[in-house]
Amino acid sequence: MAVLQLREAIRAAMVEEMERDAGVFLIGEEVAEYNGAYKVSEGMLDRFGADRVLDTPISESGFSGLGVGAAMAGLRPIVEFMTFNFSFVAFDQLVNNAAKIRYMSGGQFSMPIVFRGPNGAAGQLAATHNTAVESLYSYFPGLKVVAPSNPDDAKGLLKSAIRDDDPVIFLESESMYGLKGEVSDARDYMIPLGKARIAREGADVTIVAHQKSYWRAMEAADRLAEAGYDAEVVDPRTIRPLDIETIAASVKKTNRLVVVDESNPFASFSSEVACQIQERAFDWLDAPVMRVTAKDVPAPYAKNLIEYYMPRTEEIVAAAKQVLYAN
Amino acid sequence: MPIPVEMPKMSDTMEEGVLVAWLAEEGDAVSSGDIIAQVETDKATMDLEVYDDGVLLKKVIPAGAAVPIGGLIAVLGKAGEDISVLLAGYDGAAGAPAEASTSEAPVPPAGDGAVQPAAPDAESDTTFAGDDGRLKSSPLARRLADEHGIVLQQVAGSGPEGRIVKRDVEAAIRRHTPAPGVSSGYRMPTTMIEMPAEDVSEAVRLSQMRKTIARRLSESKFTSPHFYLTVDVDVERAVAARARINKQAEAAGGVKISFNDFVTKACALALRVHPAVNASWGEQEGVVLQHRHAHVAVAVAIDDGLVTPVIRHADRKGLAQIATETRELAKRARDRALQPEDWEGSTFTTSNLGMYGVEEFTAIINPPNACILAVGAIRDEAVVKEGAVVPGKRMKLTLSSDHRVVDGAVAAAFIGTVRSHIEEPLSMLL
Numbered sequence: 165m166a167v168l169q170l171r172e173a174i175r176a177a178m179v180e181e182m183e184r185d186a187g188v189f190l191i192g193e194e195v196a197e198y199n200g201a202y203k204v205s206e207g208m209l210d211r212f213g214a215d216r217v218l219d220t221p222i223s224e225s226g227f228s229g230l231g232v233g234a235a236m237a238g239l240r241p242i243v244e245f246m247t248f249n250f251s252f253v254a255f256d257q258l259v260n261n262a263a264k265i266r267y268m269s270g271g272q273f274s275m276p277i278v279f280r281g282p283n284g285a286a287g288q289l290a291a292t293h294n295t296a297v298e299s300l301y302s303y304f305p306g307l308k309v310v311a312p313s314n315p316d317d318a319k320g321l322l323k324s325a326i327r328d329d330d331p332v333i334f335l336e337s338e339s340m341y342g343l344k345g346e347v348s349d350a351r352d353y354m355i356p357l358g359k360a361r362i363a364r365e366g367a368d369v370t371i372v373a374h375q376k377s378y379w380r381a382m383e384a385a386d387r388l389a390e391a392g393y394d395a396e397v398v399d400p401r402t403i404r405p406l407d408i409e410t411i412a413a414s415v416k417k418t419n420r421l422v423v424v425d426e427s428n429p430f431a432s433f434s435s436e437v438a439c440q441i442q443e444r445a446f447d448w449l450d451a452p453v454m455r456v457t458a459k460d461v462p463a464p465y466a467k468n469l470i471e472y473y474m475p476r477t478e479e480i481v482a483a484a485k486q487v488l489y490a491n
Numbered sequence: 492m493p494i495p496v497e498m499p500k501m502s503d504t505m506e507e508g509v510l511v512a513w514l515a516e517e518g519d520a521v522s523s524g525d526i527i528a529q530v531e532t533d534k535a536t537m538d539l540e541v542y543d544d545g546v547l548l549k550k551v552i553p554a555g556a557a558v559p560i561g562g563l564i565a566v567l568g569k570a571g572e573d574i575s576v577l578l579a580g581y582d583g584a585a586g587a588p589a590e591a592s593t594s595e596a597p598v599p600p601a602g603d604g605a606v607q608p609a610a611p612d613a614e615s616d617t618t619f620a621g622d623d624g625r626l627k628s629s630p631l632a633r634r635l636a637d638e639h640g641i642v643l644q645q646v647a648g649s650g651p652e653g654r655i656v657k658r659d660v661e662a663a664i665r666r667h668t669p670a671p672g673v674s675s676g677y678r679m680p681t682t683m684i685e686m687p688a689e690d691v692s693e694a695v696r697l698s699q700m701r702k703t704i705a706r707r708l709s710e711s712k713f714t715s716p717h718f719y720l721t722v723d724v725d726v727e728r729a730v731a732a733r734a735r736i737n738k739q740a741e742a743a744g745g746v747k748i749s750f751n752d753f754v755t756k757a758c759a760l761a762l763r764v765h766p767a768v769n770a771s772w773g774e775q776e777g778v779v780l781q782h783r784h785a786h787v788a789v790a791v792a793i794d795d796g797l798v799t800p801v802i803r804h805a806d807r808k809g810l811a812q813i814a815t816e817t818r819e820l821a822k823r824a825r826d827r828a829l830q831p832e833d834w835e836g837s838t839f840t841t842s843n844l845g846m847y848g849v850e851e852f853t854a855i856i857n858p859p860n861a862c863i864l865a866v867g868a869i870r871d872e873a874v875v876k877e878g879a880v881v882p883g884k885r886m887k888l889t890l891s892s893d894h895r896v897v898d899g900a901v902a903a904a905f906i907g908t909v910r911s912h913i914e915e916p917l918s919m920l921l
Contacts, residue, residue, distance in 0.1 A: 450657040
């Protein structure tokens with residue numbers, strides 16, 4: 165085990181997979197000469213050369229489409245977006261090309277491609293640079309969506325994503341790149357996609373939260389413990405395929421669920437979890453499923469407003485107390 | 492001017508009423524004669540009418556609260572009208588219902604799940620305003636209740652708007668499961684089983700009826716000196732007569748006569764002969780009231796109590812009419828649909844536990860009557876007739892009398908007349 169930053173864990177996964185498989189390459193804006201906008205790919209150009217670490221023009225639709233073509237031709241591209249906000253100009257390449265080619269070709273083509281980059285809000289970046297995309301991309305059948313909350317999960321999940329024969333949207337976080345944590349250095353350290361992690365065991369209320377929200381949820385669990393409530397925190401890690409069984413089993417134990425998600429609330433990851441849980445665990449629910457999400461507006465710029473916009477620890481505590489009938 | 496709606500006196504014995512359900516919402520336009528709520532009195536659940544036109548401005552008390560007669564229930568008026576002055580005028584009364592309901596009924600702590608609606612929260616009566624009468628419970632609470640045989644209607648909800656949640660059902664399960672160990676999470680103790688004292692008894696809220704029964708019968712037993720006379724009545728002829736009557740009634744599609752109808756009729760006729768028994772003690776007036784008419788009340792057991800609807804002029808009515816009226820009144824009693832005129836004005840009461848196999852018993856006089864007749868079961872007995880032991884049918888009647896009004900000899904003469912009517916039913920035709 166080594167203590168790595170999130171960016172180092174991601175880099176370790178890419179390096180290991182590129183050493184293992186000559187078909188894996190990294191392409192994106194500033195990934196090579198500049199060592200990555202957030203230094204995720206630092207040193208990789210020197211190590212693998214310009215054939216496998218490629219800088220591109222500012223043209224997301226172009227290099228995303230290039231990646232799709234390379235994957236169809238049998239390579240395993242890793243396409244980095246400087247932020248997933250910019251993936252919207254490559255929307256067609258992601259949701260129509262990458263997501264549907266296996267289906268539309270009757271299985272003649274697989275699509276072993278990873279689109280990765282920072283997701284969600286990162287402070288005062290205003291409305292167009294603060295979008296959380298997990299709810300959006302998990303909407304499309306054909307795409308897998310991964311959103312790790314810590315360096316170890318990031319490494320194990322990214323290695324699984326790179327080896328996966330389907331397109332994977334791999335979501336990182338600008339504000340979490342410096343987050344440190346113990347990371348396995350086992351050479352084939354793989355965490356399977358679609359497996360949630362019970363991060364904290366508890367008996368009274370289940371809190372489902374991923375990525376940045378996961379840390380808010382853990383804070384909330386501490387606060388709830390001070391108030392005498394024993395919260396269980398489940399980190400889904402993969403948004404799609406979703407490990408609903410683990411969540412449902414937890415809810416059947418605690419009878420209460422709060423879903424935390426920094427997406428906007430409408431037709432979102434949180435609404436999906438709430439829906440599936442009422443389908444699977446209706447008779448175990450002692451209270452309606454509560455959600456804590458970004459507010460249903462474009463992300464504001466002002467410091468106080470963006471802080472208010474994001475799911476906050478006190479909101480999670482309040483929601484948990486509400487389903488505990490503890491208010 | 493806003494118009495107050497106060498708790499009316501709905502029966503002669505009523506002291507307070509429980510507002511069972513609101514039937515109108517704040518802001519609704521109402522006119523004279525509209526029913527805005529249901530009120531449980533000591534005898535029945537009755538409709539609360541308004542006598543004015545206007546808008547229901549405020550529901551002063553939540554559903555489930557008890558209000559003394561004259562207490563403020565609601566305020567009518569014009570939309571937007573200021574009612575603060577009126578409310579202030581009722582300050583004591585408006586506060587009284589809440590006090591009355593907490594001081595008179597032992598309200599268990601929230602979550603204890605006694606038989607009562609969710610403890611109304613004075614702060615949040617608006618949440619009750621939208622109450623559509625549905626029983627609210629979480630899915631888990633319903634499943635738990637089902638698995639443990641808990642009747643949700645008997646569990647008080649501690650969640651929002653009275654929703655029954657897990658902890659409420661669990662509390663109810665604990666009460667119904669004296670020994671721990673049922674839950675798979677606990678190991679059955681092998682030595683001492685601790686039984687918390689608070690789990691031993693279940694607090695059942697006093698209904699208005701139960702309060703009234705308690706008050707009136709205590710008053711009767713503690714103030715009127717009871718004495719008891721028991722006779723064993725030969726009912727062979729009456730049983731035979733009833734069989735013949737009912738056979739004909741069946742053929743003709745008429746009403747069937749119960750044995751108790753014979754008793755009612757016999758008592759009514761005997762009351763005519765012995766007016767001293769058909770009387771009431773009037774200490775304050777310095778009189779004994781001898782009643783001109785024979786109105787015989789019949790005790791009817793219903794859920795959580797009993798009522799005594801009256802067969803008026805039973806002496807002048809035929810058995811078929813007595814049977815029809817008794818059956819109708821008993822049905823309405825069980826439906827809690829009796830009106831005050833159905834139970835007021837009795838001059839004598841009968842109580843029959845024969846159908847439970849009770850051989851004889853003593854009844855407590857139903858004020859303001861002077862006497863009550865307790866009717867036992869019809870028994871097959873070996874009896875002596877003309878020097879021979881033969882099979883016979885017997886029934887014991889026990890008359891409780893208020894010695895202030897009726898002396899032993901008078902009571903004995905009365906019960907003798909009742910007996911002779913039942914022993915020779917044809918005499919009731921005369």
